[in-house]
Amino acid sequence: MSTEMKDPRDLFMHELGDILYAERTLVKALPKLQEEASDDELASGFEAHLEETRQHVKNVEAAFEKLGETPKAEKCPGIDGIKKEHDEFVANESPSQEVLDSFLTGAAARTEHYEIAAYEGLVTMAEAxxxxxxxxxxxxxxxxxxxxxxxxQTIGKRLAKAGAKEKATA
Ligand SMILES: [Fe+2]
Ligand SMILES: [Fe+2]
Structure with missing residues (x-):
């Protein structure tokens, strides 16, 4: 068994490594999501967030350096799981393009919630x-x-309304 972690700073470094892994994973995943999206606003949203995500990686690496540490990613099964859900859905459900667009808004929202929770915790700990x-x-x-x-979320609502309307008039 590994030694007991007692120092809150060690927890902080662990969580920082976890989000570094997640952000790096997203840099790789976002171009694929952009390609899958047919809705213009959704596709350009993924493109814009890819640029932001590249900066997120840099900011997290800078946070390590400010603390005198070398950036070290920590395997994050949370983000791997969100990615796996996406991959399995696309492979197993053969979604129509409309359904896929809506699905992508949900997958993106899950990812953002995950990141928000991680950063809220990190900011709280850094301040403390x-x-x-x-x-x-x-x-x-x-x-x-x-x-x-x-x-x-705004895009997801628009797509859901459009989808429901189409179904009603079909
Ligand atoms: Fe991010
Ligand atoms: Fe994000």
Whole structure:
């Protein structure tokens, strides 16, 4: 068994490594999501969030460095699970393009909620440790995740309404 973790700073470093893994995973996944989306607003939203996500990786790496540590990713089964749900749905359900677009808004919202929870925890811990610069850096990521969530929720609502209307008139 590994030794007991007692220092809250070690927990913080673990959580920082976890979100680093998640952000790096998203940099790889977002181009695929953009390709899958047929709705223009959704596709361009993924494209814009890819640029932001690249910056999220840099901000997290900068947070490590500010704390005098080398950036170290920690395998994050949470984000792997969200990705797996997406991959399995696409492979097993053969969704129509309309259904796929709606599904992607849900998958994106799940991802943003996950990131928001991670950054809220990290900002809270950084503030508690008196690491104001680090809290500020991670707070920037948090704000962009919140905006990304709001955007994808708006698109999701529009697609759901359009889908229901189409069904009613079919
Ligand atoms: Fe992010
Ligand atoms: Fe995000």
């Amino acid at each position: 440790m008196g690491e104001t610069d680090v809290a500020e850096l991670l707070g920037k990521n948090l704000e962009q995740e919140k905006k990304a969530l709001a955007k994808v």
